Amino acid sequence: MSSATTFPVELRGLSTRFGDTWVHRQIDLAVPAGEVVALVGGSGSGKTTLLRQMVGLLQPAEGEVRLFGEPLSAGSRDAQLARRRRFGMLFQQGALFSALNVFANVAFPLREAGIDDDELVNHLVLLKLAMVELGPEVALRMPAELSGGMVKRVALARALALEPELLLLDEPTAGLDPDRSAGFVRLIRALHRALGLTVVLVTHDLDTLAALATRVAVLSDGRILANGPLDEIMTVQDPFIERFFHSQRSQAALARGRAEA
Amino acid sequence: MAPDARPQPAIRSDGAAVALSGDWTLRLLSPQLADFRKQLDETPDSAGWDLTGVTRLDSFGALLLWRRWGRRRPAQLVLPVELEGIFGRIDALGEVSVPVEPPYRFLDATAHLGRMLIGFGHHLLNFVALVGQLCLDLFYLIRRRGQWPLREMSANFYKVGVKAMPVTALVGFLIGVVMSYLSALQLRAFGADVFIVNILGLGIIRELGPVLVSVLVAGRSGSAMTAQLGVMRVTEEVDALTTMGISRYVRLVLPKVVALALAMPLLTLWGSAVAVFGGMVSANLQLDMSYEFFLNTLPRAVPMANLVIGLGKGVVFGLLIALVACHFGLRVKPNTESLSVNTTASVVTSITVVILVDAVFAIATRNIGLPFR
Numbered sequence: 001m002s003s004a005t006t007f008p009v010e011l012r013g014l015s016t017r018f019g020d021t022w023v024h025r026q027i028d029l030a031v032p033a034g035e036v037v038a039l040v041g042g043s044g045s046g047k048t049t050l051l052r053q054m055v056g057l058l059q060p061a062e063g064e065v066r067l068f069g070e071p072l073s074a075g076s077r078d079a080q081l082a083r084r085r086r087f088g089m090l091f092q093q094g095a096l097f098s099a100l101n102v103f104a105n106v107a108f109p110l111r112e113a114g115i116d117d118d119e120l121v122n123h124l125v126l127l128k129l130a131m132v133e134l135g136p137e138v139a140l141r142m143p144a145e146l147s148g149g150m151v152k153r154v155a156l157a158r159a160l161a162l163e164p165e166l167l168l169l170d171e172p173t174a175g176l177d178p179d180r181s182a183g184f185v186r187l188i189r190a191l192h193r194a195l196g197l198t199v200v201l202v203t204h205d206l207d208t209l210a211a212l213a214t215r216v217a218v219l220s221d222g223r224i225l226a227n228g229p230l231d232e233i234m235t236v237q238d239p240f241i242e243r244f245f246h247s248q249r250s251q252a253a254l255a256r257g258r259a260e261a
Numbered sequence: 262m263a264p265d266a267r268p269q270p271a272i273r274s275d276g277a278a279v280a281l282s283g284d285w286t287l288r289l290l291s292p293q294l295a296d297f298r299k300q301l302d303e304t305p306d307s308a309g310w311d312l313t314g315v316t317r318l319d320s321f322g323a324l325l326l327w328r329r330w331g332r333r334r335p336a337q338l339v340l341p342v343e344l345e346g347i348f349g350r351i352d353a354l355g356e357v358s359v360p361v362e363p364p365y366r367f368l369d370a371t372a373h374l375g376r377m378l379i380g381f382g383h384h385l386l387n388f389v390a391l392v393g394q395l396c397l398d399l400f401y402l403i404r405r406r407g408q409w410p411l412r413e414m415s416a417n418f419y420k421v422g423v424k425a426m427p428v429t430a431l432v433g434f435l436i437g438v439v440m441s442y443l444s445a446l447q448l449r450a451f452g453a454d455v456f457i458v459n460i461l462g463l464g465i466i467r468e469l470g471p472v473l474v475s476v477l478v479a480g481r482s483g484s485a486m487t488a489q490l491g492v493m494r495v496t497e498e499v500d501a502l503t504t505m506g507i508s509r510y511v512r513l514v515l516p517k518v519v520a521l522a523l524a525m526p527l528l529t530l531w532g533s534a535v536a537v538f539g540g541m542v543s544a545n546l547q548l549d550m551s552y553e554f555f556l557n558t559l560p561r562a563v564p565m566a567n568l569v570i571g572l573g574k575g576v577v578f579g580l581l582i583a584l585v586a587c588h589f590g591l592r593v594k595p596n597t598e599s600l601s602v603n604t605t606a607s608v609v610t611s612i613t614v615v616i617l618v619d620a621v622f623a624i625a626t627r628n629i630g631l632p633f634r
Contacts, residue, residue: 086288098598103359113291117298120324122359127320130354139359144596163287163319194346195319 007069008033008087008166008198009054014063016049023049025222026063033165036192036199038209040244041219047202048092050219051170054200055089067166085113087166088159092174094151096143102129102154103139109161128157132187149180153187160191169201173208182260185211206250210257218244230254268316272300279304282314285322301329309337312344323347332356388588391510395518395584398511413516421482421517422524426531428481429474433532436473437465437539445547454548458555459632461540462563467630470533471574472619475582477532478525479611483586486517487607490590491600499591509591518583525579526572533571566630574622578615585611 009031016024023046031037039047052058054065056072064071068086075083096105106125115121126136132153143151152172159167172188173181185208192199192212203209209216209230216233218225220240226233234245244250270283270290283289290297310330312318327348334348402409444460490513493499499509537559544550589607593599 082288098596113287115291115294117294120328123324123328124321126357126359127324127351127354130357131320131350136357136359140362142598144594144598163321194350 006033007031008067009200010066010069011050011054012064012066014050014053014060014065016046016053016058017061022222024060024219027222027224029217029224029227031198031200032215033198034196035214036201036212037215037217038213039200039202039217039219040204040209042240042244043204045219046222047204047219048170051089051168051200051202055087055168056084085109085162086164087168088162088164089168090152090155090159090170090172092170094143094155096151096155096158098143101140101142102134102146105143105154106157106161109158113162124161125157128160129154131160131191132157148175149184152176152184156188156191160195163195164197166198166200169199169203171203171205172201173203173205178207181205181208182211185260188212206245206253207257207260210254211260212257270297270322272297272304274300274304274308276305277308278311279308280311280314281326282316284317285315285326286317286319287321290322290325297325301325304329308335309339310335311339313339313341315341315344318344318347320347320351323351327351384588387592388584391514391588391591392584394510395515398508398515402511402515408511410512410516413512414520417516417520418524420485421478421521422528425478425481425524425528429477429528429532430535432473432477433470433534433536434539436469437461437536437541438543440464440469440536441540441543442547445544449548454550455558457540457544457548457550458558459562461537461544462559463567463631465536465540466533466563466571467567468619468623470536471529471571471578472615473536474525474529474532474575475578475615476612478521478528478579479582479586479608479615482521483582483611484604484608486583486586487590487593487604488600490587491593491603494591494593495595495597495600497595514587514591517587518580521579521583522576523579525582526575529571529575562632564630564632570622570626570630574619577618577622581614581618582611585614 007030009029011027011029014024014027014029015022027050039050041047049058053060054067056065067083070083072083073080096102097108100108103125106128107121110121110124115124125139129136129139134150134153134157138146138150138154143154146154169188173184176184188199189212191197199212201208201212213230215228216230217227218233218236218241220238225238225240226236233241245254267286267289268283270285271281273280273282310326323344334352340348441457441461444457445454448454448457448460490499493513499513502509502512541552541555544555545552586607589603589610593603
């Protein structure tokens with residue numbers, strides 16, 4: 001099997017600089033196919049920056065990002081577009097197009113991909129909405145008329161519209177109450193199992209982490225401190241990991257998340 | 262070639278049986294969708310289907326097959342276990358359709374018109390309430406000298422006044438040149454060269470200067486004010502101020518209104534002066550009229566009253582632009598769509614209001630400051 005199918009996302013020697021401060025130094029990270037990898041780290045450790053670099057919204061100062069075995073900017077314009085259609089991203093605030101209703105938001109990537117059969121698009125959109133447990137009655141609502149949890153669901157449906165092999169989630173449960181957050185985590189886990197997706201998520205919510213992630217990459221002081229299954233990470237001796245995972249509150253959250261998983 | 266080439270989807274039909282192979286995914290199907298649909302449509306209705314050769318199937322591919330089968334499983338179907346789930350989900354979705362918006366009827370048009378009228382009424386009411394609240398706040402501030410938002414006023418004055426000077430000068434100068442050039446051509450034909458001073462002086466100082474500057478300021482500063490207040494609404498900053506017991510009218514609206522009411526007459530003066538200067542330069546080049554003669558004739562051709570009217574217009578237009586901008590800014594609802602709608606409405610409304618009020622001025626001051634009557 002080639003490296004492309006084993007590692008949908010690879011970071012090689014990646015360094016990031018904002019002004020004079022180095023946010024990341026020489027980061028190497030490979031995300032294995034079919035895994036749910038959580039990026040964790042303190043505030044300002046550059047988790048979201050790393051995620052934005054993976055999808056090409058930010059350029060690293062040094063090093064490169066490879067998606068599906070190739071750099072994002074490799075090949076012709078059409079080849080780049082085809083590569084971009086293989087992953088979907090869920091933004092922290094949903095980033096739904098505010099001028100379009102729910103239906104048009106989910107249908108947008110499909111129409112852009114050149115699928116012009118209206119009936120097929122309708123059917124697909126309703127299927128995607130059903131996947132995120134939304135009924136056809138929300139289809140005509142505008143994003144401004146949705147609750148926070150619904151916005152995330154619609155945004156997830158839109159990210160899934162083009163049947164991506166890779167899904168990137170930026171703080172998927174931020175801003176949701178514990179009940180809805182647990183529901184959203186269940187939803188993502190079910191979709192991961194059903195569709196065989198590779199998922200990269202950024203979170204600082206330990207419930208979400210324990211319930212979703214099959215692997216954890218800990219980001220601290222601009223480098224990857226540890227990378228592996230959660231149980232393995234817990235045994236690493238490091239002051240940051242000590243504080244992050246071993247406090248009483250963290251232990252309780254992890255236990256809750258594990259019970260959920 | 263991509264390093265991870267996937268098996269291409271293919272369809273093999275021998276009359277009674279149809280066998281599929283390869284990846285039936287959106288990525289591989291969509292480039293030749295029409296082709297595959299045609300091949301699917303050509304399969305016999307009673308055929309048995311064999312999906313054992315399918316290496317990967319996503320919901321797009323599954324839906325394509327499902328629709329060919331007439332939204333049910335065909336009688337003869339060989340389906341690998343791992344593909345059961347995807348058809349199960351489609352089956353569970355059942356017959357649903359996107360709700361359609363009800364058609365637009367005559368009654369809706371009437372209701373739309375009514376809503377527009379009521380909306381206009383609301384705007385008027387809110388505007389009056391805004392002005393009233395500002396007056397009340399002014400009375401309050403007269404008694405509390407220390408609470409005047411002087412820093413904000415000064416900052417706003419710099420933003421709407423000083424920073425608008427270059428663009429006002431540029432536009433004013435060019436308008437002056439153009440007006441002078443066009444009039445000079447006509448006047449020379451009649452040998453009435455001298456009257457260029459009257460035309461430029463009266464036209465610019467009394468009419469064109471204030472209106473031109475107002476249009477520029479409405480587009481430049483009015484829109485900025487609406488957008489600023491709107492963003493503060495979206496990010497709940499206005500609510501944060503209210504929670505701290507700070508009046509949004511005193512701290513946000515009043516400085517803008519006062520600053521623009523003070524800055525506009527000065528900008529008008531500046532803009533008109535540059536426009537007249539432009540006209541003077543052009544007259545010198547076109548008609549050989551000396552600068553000295555132009556400047557000596559100007560006070561005689563344009564009575565002082567005209568300058569007062571021009572500056573008075575500046576004050577009133579400045580007040581109106583700032584009030585309209587704040588009115589729309591505070592109406593922004595916490596979403597981006599509303600922000601853009603209100604910013605547009607703010608600029609369009611303030612320019613319209615300025616021109617309407619200018620017409621009122623023209624009628625009200627028709628007996629003042631015009632020579633040769």
